[in-house]
Amino acid sequence: MRNASPSTNVPLQLRDAVAAALALEPAIFGRAGAVDAAAAYPAADIAGLSGAGLLGACLPAAFGGVGLGHGAESADVLREVLRTIGRASLTVGRLYEGHVNALRLARHSPAALALLADEIAAGRISGVWNAERGEGLRAERIAGGWRLTGHKIHCSGSGAVRRPLVTARIGEQGPLMMLPEVGGERVDLSVWRAAGMRGTATGTVDFTGLVVPDAAVIGEPGDYYRSPGFSGGAWRVLAVQLGGLDRIMALHVERLGVRGGGDPVMRARLARAGAAHEAARLSVREAGRRAEGEGEPAAIDAYVDLARGGFEELALACIEATRRNVGLGSFIAPDPLDRALRDLETYLRQPFLDASRDNAAGWLLGHGGCFA
Template sequence: MTLDKISETPWLHELRPQGRDLIGRVGEVAEACAKRADEHDRAATFPGEDFDDLAAAGLNAATVPREHGGLGLGPLNGDTLTLWLMTKELAKADLSLGRCWEGHTNSLVLLHALASEQQQERWFDGIVRGGQKWVAWSGEPQARKPGEGTRFGTGITAVDGGWVLEGTKAFATSATGADWALLLVNTAGPGGARHADAPAEGLLLLACDLSDPTVTVDESWWDPIGMRATASHVVEFDQTFLPQENLVGEPGAYLHEGWQSAFTPHYAASFLGAAEGAFDYALEYLTRQNKTADPYVHHRAGSMAVNLQTSHLWLAHVAQFWDRGRRAEAQRAGNCARHLVEHLALETVEHCVRACGARSLVRPSPVERILRDLTFYARHDNDDHVLATIGRATLGETHDSSFFKP
């Protein structure tokens, strides 16, 4: 879907002029990113050139506040929809790139929310001036995949001036491309944020310079069916020292303040980007193959169009809650959007394949990669648990809006 087409839709008319300009600029960068997507997918390599292009275009500091030289987007800056539509454009070019971009921009939201003024001055400067890339890593799953002999996890020990970290994290997005990582580690032992049952106060958020020689990447583990270019490898910490000045926020703040729920609808924006990529392919292919007179194609095209419109409207709805400071409503609506857009996006890709046929799944068609990536990325959260959480909230029962635990 070109910018000319989507500019006619209500959600873009509601954006500020800066937002419309930014989406156009991101779209231009995304065109080059799309041409590299297949190469990165086949080799499972981090899309570093894409981030270089984003930095060169002045887009890498999207969620850094304006007073620190950034673009001032996101849920803390009163302009959330622009950020999510930028993410959608990148995910349309390459869903793996969209995920890496999410991790970067979401990390900067956490720095804005929780880091001290001194920390912000230190780290935001490296992002704005140096193009540094950030990520946030929590993954320490305790369930093993077939063939694994050990579980992932970290242990942290307090020492003079800071902490020493030992162990491993899995699903470490952008492991071979990021410069800094925000590590969610638990003083009670393995589990990180999502998989630990310890009290919230035991969860620390620590910034780690990934150039530290005690931090290494094991690239042998990451061999998935999709999202290969996220380079979400296993990262090993061998007595890594993390100084006191790298502690971000108060212990437990990430859980107490429910920051994960700010990122849940951002995933939906990436889902939508993948769906829109399939839709664009279908429109071009069906027109070129002169299949537009088929009434069944009419049904497929109409369903795809409605799905995309619905998804956009849901994202705009959630973004308004964040921008108006209505956080509780934003959390509830964000989970609804996350659930719904997953299904609409997967359905849209299915409509594309049904309408275009098996050739749409033969490389170099991007739909083959979109299908693999979206199917895999939608597992980021268990949708059964997401929907059950929505149900518990509806019934007024106790629920976990961030990690969807019973």
């Protein structure tokens, strides 16, 4: 299951990133069952990404990277890297995408990039922790920095990520991005009992009392939600999920092949699954190219929002056809199909999908019902 090679118009170092991901894919997939069974953080897989240079690839050249994902010319390359890692393991893909997201959000802050480059040199990933309940995370101004109070929830990589990118409220202003240094003693992993994505080390983190120096602050209040980086950047999650859908389709075909191709009803379901998969692939490709291009921010947001809603529906159609064709075996561990399905069903539960669909609909209403 090799993806098409990225365009030869991109620099060699960028194309090498796809080759590196493809080389790691078999080993990551081979360990995924054990990671799932133990609900264990995939330390060996993150070490593999580090050794292959994929943790630092998204850094600008000035910080030792190759600028992966920075600009339209590398959008296809980043998509294939994320897709390949997601095909190997959605758990590892989720963690890697969060790391890429943190680097992208920090790209205009040399001081923040330097901190993250140090983490990468030590073999550690970063991530973006924004989810919260109640009062969430708050920051109070002190001399030379900020003192934090509160928690974040659904923090993937808890205990392994030492420098996450978090958002903290400052009075009535928009959230401020910062890179606190977090120890494992602040993490509660007991709350993560999800059916899928079990190895993401997703927990609740208490930041109360932590002090963040000004050098670890990124941008101004409200920059986190600035268009199109926030909504438009969601295409990268879709790229990882597409990899999971690749794996499900391959395993689906494998099971039908054992039965000699199945009966006409099964083949009809497979055809519907294949059509959904192909539509999802094309949608993710176009969303990435638009998001990393130079288009109008509102149009980028609307297109990626449309892709998010559409991808969920297409993926669920593919999942349903697979489960019906394979039957009870698709629900029984340690079958890799069971794991792939559980992981994608869990990962698809992204926040604010209805709001995304509504934003896309609003844009379509004002632009004749279609995108150019």
